[in-house]
Amino acid sequence: MIVEVDPSSSVPPYEQVRAGIAGRIDDGSLPVGTRLPPVRTLATDLGLAANTVARAYRELEEAGLVETAGRRGTLVAASGDAVRRRAAAATDSAYAAAAAAAYAESVAALGVGDDEAVALVRAAVHARRLAH
Template sequence: MIVSVDPASAVPPYEQVRSGLARQINSGALAVGTKLPTVRGLAEELGIAPNTIARAYRELEEAGLIETRGRAGSFVASSGDESLSRAREAAETYAAVTRALGLSGEDALKIVRAALAH
């Protein structure tokens, strides 16, 4: 199984799928060019609605992590490596700004956690 969904989690199923795939793409566990399961196939495997998977795939595509090639399917995009690099750069910039403002690391992390929760 490529990802799993915990029905008891407070995190919506589409977000569990999206974040699980994003984590695997960014870590390299899912290599560039890897074909992803079809929306219907993954929905059936996970026992959730196809629209849930479709939403996760749309968000991954908008983030540049996957690309959909019509009837050929969805694949891990080469820009996935670029996305991780851009996120690292943004984090470094954020760290420099919060240090310059005199914020503690703990306060800076609280701000990030709040931003990610939205």
């Protein structure tokens, strides 16, 4: 299974799917050019609505992690390499602190509360662990 969804989590399923796939792209287990399962197939496998998986794929595409290639489907984008480089740089504590501050500003601007923002980070960390 490409990702797993925890139905008891407070994190929305689309975010669990998005974070799980993003984590696998970041760690290289989904290399550039990898074809993701079609939306309906993954939705059926996960027991989710197709619109839920489609939203996750849209957000991944907006982030530049995947690209839709017509009949070839949704593929891991070459820009995923740059994402992996940024993730590797996160071991630099100054970079990590700046990234955390930027995240805090972004979620505050969106009106996301502190508890929900932290829950989103926890979900991303959890999804990354599941991918390993």
